[in-house]
Amino acid sequence: MKTHHALALTLLLALLAFGQAGCSASNPFTFPGGGGTNSKAGTIGLDFSLLPDAPPVKIEPDAEFQVIAKIENFGEIPTTGELCVEDTVDDIYGGIGKNCEIFSIASASQDKGKVVPRSEIISLPSEGSSFMYRGLDSQPTTISTSILYQYSTDFSQVICVKDPLKQTTTSCKTSESISSKVKAPLGISSIEKNVFRISDGQVKLSVKINLKKQVNGKLLLPGAVSGFNEEAVNKVFVNDVSFGPYSLECDTDGSTLEVLTERVLRCTGVINSEGVIAHPLRIKLDYTVEAVKTHTLFVESEDKQR
Structure with a gap:
C-alpha cells in the first residue's frame, strides 16, 4: 500500500x-x-x-x-x-x-x-x-463489503390488567390488540394481550408478540459474526419481557429466539390483582445485523496496456 x-x-x-x-x-x-x-x-x-x-x-x-x-x-x-x-x-x-x-x-x-x-x-x-x-493478469475478483452493527428492538407501553370476573369503575379490557410504532430491523407487527382468572386476587397475563424481520441481511446473537458463529445466525437475545415488576416467562430456548422472517413470541406471567393495575409492558430484544454487498472487479491484461 x-x-x-x-x-x-x-x-x-x-x-x-x-x-x-x-x-x-x-x-x-x-x-x-x-x-x-x-x-x-x-x-x-x-x-x-x-x-x-x-x-x-x-x-x-x-x-x-x-x-x-x-x-x-x-x-x-x-x-x-x-x-x-x-x-x-x-x-x-x-x-x-x-x-x-x-x-x-x-x-x-x-x-x-x-x-x-x-x-x-x-x-x-x-x-x-x-x-x-x-x-x-486478466482476472476477475469478487470484492465483498459487509456492515455489522448492534441493535435492539425496544418496546414500552402502559397496559392494564384486571380480573375478568370482577366489575371495576376503571375501564380495562382483558383482551385487546396493541399496535407498535417501534421501527427496528426486527419489528413488532402487533401484540395481543389476554388476561385469565387463576383465583381470587390472581390472574394470568398472556401476550402474543408478532415479530417480523424488516431488513435484508442476517440477524445474529449480539457480538456474533456469521462466518465464525454459524450457530448464532437467525437468532436474537430476549433481554426483557416484563409487566412492571413482573417478569414474564417466554417460549424461548433459554433466552434465545430463532427468527427467520416472521416469528411469534408467547409470554405469560402470574399477576397479583385486586382491582385494575397498570404498568409498562416492556419488550427488549438484542441482536447483531449483518448485511453484505458484492462487487466484481476485473484486472485487465498487461498486453492490453501496451
Missing part, C-alpha cells in the same frame, strides 16, 4: 461526483456528521452504498484503488458497528485481505415528519493508503 497522487485525484473526483448526485433534489447528500433527505423511504436501521469507482469495475495491473462506503443511519438510536472488505484472490497477489474499520454514527432526525438520516464516509484502507494487485 502506498500513497499516489493519481489515486488521490481519482478518489476526489469520485467523492465530488457522488456528492453532486446526492445533492440533487431526489437524493441530497452530506458528508460525515451531516444529514440528508431520506430518498429511501421505509429504510430501517443502517444502509450503505459504495462510491462510484471506489472500487472500480476495471483496473490496470499494479494500479492502486480504495473501497469507499457511505453509511446512513435511518434509526432512532446512535449506532456503533464495523465495516469490512475482503476479496476472493489469494494473498500472494496482494489485493484485499480482510480489512475493517469501526464506526459510530448518530441517530436520524425528523424534518416535517420525514426521516433525515445521518451519514458517514469510510475509506478502506485508511486515507493515504491503497490496495493493489501484484502479478494478477
Whole structure:
C-alpha cells in the first residue's frame, strides 16, 4: 500500500461526483456528521452504498484503488458497528485481505415528519493508503463489503390488567390488540394481550408478540459474526419481557429466539390483582445485523496496456 497522487485525484473526483448526485433534489447528500433527505423511504436501521469507482469495475495491473462506503443511519438510536472488505484472490497477489474499520454514527432526525438520516464516509484502507494487485493478469475478483452493527428492538407501553370476573369503575379490557410504532430491523407487527382468572386476587397475563424481520441481511446473537458463529445466525437475545415488576416467562430456548422472517413470541406471567393495575409492558430484544454487498472487479491484461 502506498500513497499516489493519481489515486488521490481519482478518489476526489469520485467523492465530488457522488456528492453532486446526492445533492440533487431526489437524493441530497452530506458528508460525515451531516444529514440528508431520506430518498429511501421505509429504510430501517443502517444502509450503505459504495462510491462510484471506489472500487472500480476495471483496473490496470499494479494500479492502486480504495473501497469507499457511505453509511446512513435511518434509526432512532446512535449506532456503533464495523465495516469490512475482503476479496476472493489469494494473498500472494496482494489485493484485499480482510480489512475493517469501526464506526459510530448518530441517530436520524425528523424534518416535517420525514426521516433525515445521518451519514458517514469510510475509506478502506485508511486515507493515504491503497490496495493493489501484484502479478494478477486478466482476472476477475469478487470484492465483498459487509456492515455489522448492534441493535435492539425496544418496546414500552402502559397496559392494564384486571380480573375478568370482577366489575371495576376503571375501564380495562382483558383482551385487546396493541399496535407498535417501534421501527427496528426486527419489528413488532402487533401484540395481543389476554388476561385469565387463576383465583381470587390472581390472574394470568398472556401476550402474543408478532415479530417480523424488516431488513435484508442476517440477524445474529449480539457480538456474533456469521462466518465464525454459524450457530448464532437467525437468532436474537430476549433481554426483557416484563409487566412492571413482573417478569414474564417466554417460549424461548433459554433466552434465545430463532427468527427467520416472521416469528411469534408467547409470554405469560402470574399477576397479583385486586382491582385494575397498570404498568409498562416492556419488550427488549438484542441482536447483531449483518448485511453484505458484492462487487466484481476485473484486472485487465498487461498486453492490453501496451
